[in-house]
Amino acid sequence: MKLYQAKVTVTLRKSILDVQGKTVEHALHSLHMPALSNVRIGKHIELSVHAPDKDRAFELADDACKKLLTNPVMEDYSIEIFEPSTNGVPA
Amino acid sequence: MKVGVVTFPGSNCDADARYASQLIGAEVVQLWHKDPSIPSDLDLVILPGGFSFGDYLRTGAIARFSPIMPSVVEFANRGGLVVGICNGFQILCETGLLPGALIRNENLSFICKDVHLRIENTQTAFTSAAEQNVLRIPIAHGDGRYTASPEVIDELERTGRVLFRYVNEGGEQTPNANPNGSMNDIAGIINERGNVMGMMPHPERAIEPLLGSDDGMAVFASMAAYVNALSETTA
Numbered sequence: 001m002k003l004y005q006a007k008v009t010v011t012l013r014k015s016i017l018d019v020q021g022k023t024v025e026h027a028l029h030s031l032h033m034p035a036l037s038n039v040r041i042g043k044h045i046e047l048s049v050h051a052p053d054k055d056r057a058f059e060l061a062d063d064a065c066k067k068l069l070t071n072p073v074m075e076d077y078s079i080e081i082f083e084p085s086t087n088g089v090p091a
Numbered sequence: 092m093k094v095g096v097v098t099f100p101g102s103n104c105d106a107d108a109r110y111a112s113q114l115i116g117a118e119v120v121q122l123w124h125k126d127p128s129i130p131s132d133l134d135l136v137i138l139p140g141g142f143s144f145g146d147y148l149r150t151g152a153i154a155r156f157s158p159i160m161p162s163v164v165e166f167a168n169r170g171g172l173v174v175g176i177c178n179g180f181q182i183l184c185e186t187g188l189l190p191g192a193l194i195r196n197e198n199l200s201f202i203c204k205d206v207h208l209r210i211e212n213t214q215t216a217f218t219s220a221a222e223q224n225v226l227r228i229p230i231a232h233g234d235g236r237y238t239a240s241p242e243v244i245d246e247l248e249r250t251g252r253v254l255f256r257y258v259n260e261g262g263e264q265t266p267n268a269n270p271n272g273s274m275n276d277i278a279g280i281i282n283e284r285g286n287v288m289g290m291m292p293h294p295e296r297a298i299e300p301l302l303g304s305d306d307g308m309a310v311f312a313s314m315a316a317y318v319n320a321l322s323e324t325t326a
Contacts, residue, residue, distance in 0.1 A: 012194070016238060017272075019197055068156070071149055071185065073192040074238055 004049045004057035005082040010070050011042035045069055049081070057081050092117040092318045094135045097163070099124040099154045104140035104176065104295060111295040111307070112137070115315040124157035134318040135172040136163055138179030140231070140293055150193060150234045151181035160186060172216055172314060173287045177232055180279075180289030189282055189289045190247070191239030193232075197272025201233040205304065206270055208255040208278050208292060209262050215254060215281055216317035217288045221309035225262045226255075228292040228307050230270060235291040237273035237280075244274055255279035255290055 012018045021039040028036045047064065051057035061079050070077045094112040096119065098105045109119045112135075120130055124143075129136060143154035154160075167173045167188055175183035183189045196202060208226045210218050239247070247253050255278040259268040269276045271291075279290030294307030 016194065017197070019195060019199055019272075023199065068152065069148070071152065071192055073184070073190075073240075074194055 001050050001052055002057075003084050004051055004054065005084060006047040006049050006057065006061040007080045007082065008045040008047065008061065008065060008069060008077055009042055009080075010045065010065075010075050010077045011040050013074055013076050016074055054081050054083075092134050092315055092322075093120065093130070093132055094118070094137060095120045095122045095129055095133045096137045096139060097122045097124060097159055098139070099141065099143035099157060099178075099182075101143045101145055102139050102141035102178070104178075104293060107293075107295040108137045108139040108176065111298045111311050114298055114308070115311045117315070122159060124154065124159050126159045126162075128162045129159065129166060133166065133171065134321075135174065135314055136166055138163070138173070138175040138182050139295075140177030140179060143178055143182065146178075146234070149185070150178060151183075151185040154178075154182045155185040164188060167282075167287050170284065170286050172318070174217070174310075174314070175287075175289040176293055176295065177230075177235075177291055180291055181234065183287065183289045188287050189280060190243045191237055191280070193234050193291065194236045194238050195234050196232070196236055196270070201231075202235070202270050203229070203231040204270070205229050206278070206292060207258050207260050207262070207268065209258040209264075210309075211253045211256055212251045212281075214251075215285055215288075215313075217281070217310050217313050218254060220313040220316045223306070223309070225258060225260070226294075226297075226306035226309060227260075227304045228294055228297045229304075230292045231296075232271070232291055235271040235273065237277040237291070239274065244277075247277075247280055248275065250283070252281050252283070253277055253279075254281050254288060255292070 294310040297304040297307035
């Protein structure tokens with residue numbers, strides 16, 4: 001067993017208006033940064049995962065996303081799995 | 092009539108829901124989220140408003156896994172009346188007893204004010220005794236924007252399952268009358284079978300003229316009428 005690190009990114013589904021993102025985008029534009037657009041605000045969740053290999057670690061994190069961490073009605077998510085020794089570089 | 096009101100950590104409208112239930116002559120049972128089951132002779136379960144588990148992660152996301160919830164789902168599947176108000180509505184959506192989700196208000200603000208609701212279907216257990224078409228009832232939420240896929244919205248509309256819609260005082264849908272950006276101005280819905288209802292406004296906070304409105308009694312009186320009619324047929 002190894003202790004993997006999982007990083008989960010949760011955002012509102014593209015079809016749903018992200019009002020926080022829109023508000024921040026307006027603020028950026030009023031700060032004279034017109035080059036920036038399509039601001040999306042989401043959640044970042046970090047987990048440690050006990051698993052024999054990276055695939056199993058992904059499965060366990062994916063299961064957690066489906067059961068609790070995200071709501072598929074309104075959210076999309078992505079998962080990155082890291083080996084603890086790689087200092088944040090994907091395994 | 093016997094009503095169970097579930098208290099979660101962070102519920103803050105449970106006492107109001109119990110009080111409103113007493114006004115319709117119900118025997119009221121206080122339920123705790125860790126109860127492994129609910130009494131077998133309940134007629135109605137209310138999931139009250141509040142901020143269960145601090146709204147952490149998502150509203151209602153953690154409450155739906157409370158130990159009492161499997162028996163609430165089973166009760167609903169047997170045809171028992173289940174009502175979710177505000178946070179209770181959010182919990183019912185997370186549980187899957189109602190479709191869709193409640194997300195952050197369009198203006199990002201917590202809104203606490205009276206709104207007007209038009210009853211869109213009077214042939215339900217929650218609206219049949221309403222004497223008026225438009226109710227004035229308060230809302231108090233930050234995450235009340237009803238959202239669902241176009242297919243779900245279409246089905247709700249076609250099958251008369253949109254129960255309450257935000258309107259102006261005259262009963263008309265206008266952009267200003269929708270406080271939170273809900274799709275199709277939806278404030279409350281029912282499930283396919285018609286025994287599970289969720290609404291963001293708080294009928295239990297509008298039950299006496301002293302509170303500014305007693306329009307919320309329409310919902311409680313309807314449920315009492317439904318339960319009483321049911322017990323007469325089975326007696």
